[in-house]
Structure formats: structure tokens, C-alpha cells
Amino acid sequence: LKYATFNVHVRNSTGQLYQNYTWIIAWHNYFTVILIILKQFFKGVLEKYLQLLSLGLKWDNFTGLVIISYRDASFGTCSFHLTLLDCFHAINKALQYGFLDFNKFDVNEYEHYERAENGDFNWIIPNKFIAFSGPHSRSKIENGYPHHAPEAYFPYFRKHKVTTIIRLNKKLYDAKRFTDAGFEHFDLFFADGSTPTDTIVKTFLNICENAEGVIAVHCKAGLGRTGTLIACYIMKHYRMTAAETIAWIRINRPGSVIGPQQHFLMDKQAELWTEGDIFRAKLKGNHKIAVTRILSGVVDISINDTRSRRTIQKDTELYSDEDETNCVTQGDKLRALKSRRQAKAPTASPLT
Incomplete structure (x- = not known):
């Protein structure tokens, strides 16, 4: 299936047809749907949606269309259902805060750098956050x-x-290798x-609030841990809901924020x-905000945490650096999945 047709019928509370949309789109994955809506249709749809809200109409008035939830990249049963409406709200907030400019958004650039061979990274907030897959000791x-x-x-x-x-x-x-290069x-x-x-959340926020330039964040695949902490910053400084924040990050970097991390953000909101x-x-x-200055490149995450030392020790026993070295982790699986899903590019190019 290369193309899919979407018919959206908007009716008022009495069932009278209010507006009809027909979209014919290239169907690659759920994100492509969002991307094409962003680039070609979304601005008008968002304006229409806001008009509907002003008339007292609800999303339930969109009939005849069933859309699967915009889920995470985990391999189990979906436990957190993100809707297209959450994505619409996220884009509305992104427009308000200047995260998105329809006139400047470059689809080709986005698709180029998202590819593994070209760096596997995405901008989450312009001039503030890049999420990327973890570098390795050598290119291979x-x-x-x-x-x-x-x-x-x-x-x-x-x-x-x-x-x-x-x-x-x-x-x-x-x-x-980064610090010697001036980072x-x-x-x-x-x-x-x-x-x-x-402690990790507070330290992360502390670093980001004091950084003078753009911050590039990575874990192994640059999806779960990376998206979760960037989400904490967005929720704190832009007062977006957890669902809106996850939607925005996932629109930019599909698969971000995984499993229990979604519920964690709901609880932290x-x-x-x-x-x-x-x-x-x-x-x-x-007022001068007292912020602890980070003097070392390696932060001790075991000090002054609300969780007990016993709990932290238990986590360490369940998962350690050695475990990640010898076993296939979630990050490894996600990287492999991404490589399989991406079509083979003609050539890779330097990251410039």
C-alpha cells in the first residue's frame, strides 16, 4: 500500500455536515502522516479546529475516521495512547512558542539528518536542543x-x-574527545x-538553564532517556502538558519517550x-536565582536523591554498564529497527 485516502467529515451537534476534507497521502508510517499534515494541510486544519472549539464543537464531531494512537517505540503492549488531537495541541503550542515556522521548515533537511548514516539526530527546540543517537569510540x-x-x-x-x-x-x-574540541x-x-x-532531573535542568549555546543530548538510541529529560525542560519552561510535550518530541523524533517514561512525565507534570x-x-x-554551578564534567548522581541508597543500589544491580556491554539493550533493538525501516540511501554525506 503506497497511498491512503482519508475522509474527514465534520458535523455539528445535530449531525449536519459542517465541513468535509479528503486527503490523499503517501503512506510510509504514522509520522509521515503528521509530517505531510504539517507541511501542506495542518495550518488550515488547525485554524478550522480552533474555529470548531469557538463554536462549542468537540473532536468527537470528527466522524468517519479511525486513527491509531501515536505510540512509543517499545515492543510490548501500548500502555499510553497519544492521539492525533494531542499532536494538534502540541503543534498549536509549538507555533505559539516559535518552535515551528511553516515557511522555514525543510522536509529534505529533516529527513537527511534523521537517517542513521547522516548522524541520526533531530532538532527538538530550535537553537536549544538536539536529540541524537549516541556516538561510538570509532565510526563503523x-x-x-x-x-x-x-x-x-x-x-x-x-x-x-x-x-x-x-x-x-x-x-x-x-x-x-568533546572537551578537547571545546565542548x-x-x-x-x-x-x-x-x-x-x-537528582538527575534537577541536574539536567540546572545544566540546560545555564548553558550558553545549543545542547545536544544523547543516550544509546537517542529516544527514551533523551526524550524524557528534554520533555522535563519543556514542561517546566513552557508549561506544556505531558501529552503535548511527548507529542511534540515524537513528531520531531519518532519513537521518543518509551514505556514507563510516558507515565513518569504524567506524574511529574x-x-x-x-x-x-x-x-x-x-x-x-x-531576583538572582541561586543555581549550583557544575564544575565537573561527570556528575555524581547518587548524592541528595529522594530515593534511598538501597533503591539506587538495587537499580545498579539490575542494570550496569557491564550488562549493557554484554547484552542487547532496548537501545540496540531500536537502532536495529530504525535501520531496517529506513530505505537504503544512495550515498551518505558528512555531517555539516
């Missing part, structure tokens, strides 16, 4: 997936004013597929909103 192809050495990213990162690298997975390359580098390790501790309100109130009042 392993199990069909191209790995890139840190140096492969230097030209693009310098051109786009990246100053800070945050690594969330085990050490597969020497951080000095700041921080380590905030937590288990693949798990949720971060309070109120807390992060409160922290954001306090942060903005202090800025508005011209």
Missing part, C-alpha cells in the same frame, strides 16, 4: 547500523552553535528504558509546572 557499521565517532559531529555542532553535550548512557567514547560534556547515566531520579512558575516569578522580580 555494526549490525547494519552506522555508528559515528564524536569527531563526525563537530562540523555540524560548531556551525549550529552547540556548546554542551549531555550523555545519558554508558561510556562508549572518551568524553575528552562542555556531562554524564547523567540511568538505565536504558528506565526513568531518571530526582504538576511538579514541573510549579517549578517553572517559581523560576519565572523570580526572573520577573529580577
